[in-house]
Amino acid sequence: MPFIIYHIPATTGFSLTKGLLAQLLDNPKFIGIKTTAASTYELQQFKAMGGERFLMFNGPDEQYLAGRIMGADAGIGGTYGIMPELFVRLEKEYAAGRIEAAREVQFCINDIIADLLALPVYAALKALVRRRGVDCGEVRAPLPKLSSGHAERIDALHAKIELAVRKFASVSLL
16 A cells, blocks of 8 residues: 655654655655654655655644645645634635735634644643534543633634734635
């Protein structure tokens, strides 16, 4: 079967090199990479090595637009589930060549992500997805859970997402 590798150096402690990528590209089953790196430079370099048919997925949600501009074919992200309408709008603006409009949506997404990062992220994501109507359970140990003290911040973040969706999305699912 075809396969895509995940390149996430911050969590794995391993950084894919161009030399190793060149070896992987010899395998016809290797069709792409999801890269979550601090810079879109690697993404661009890996896409150039792999060629047009090689799939590149942007990982950092806060860099979605930058990743697309630098050659990502799409993205795989953890925050897409709490604000899918914003990522769809961002992609539509990018695809239509409206970079300034896309940038405005990206900045709004980043503002939401900044608030999210002040919470136990995975527990907050699950709580916000639950607010969207999909109960995906709670986080498991050792991930930190939300406390009762986080409820107001989750409410505020959910309201911020709803407001952003109303502002940017043509069809709201909220």
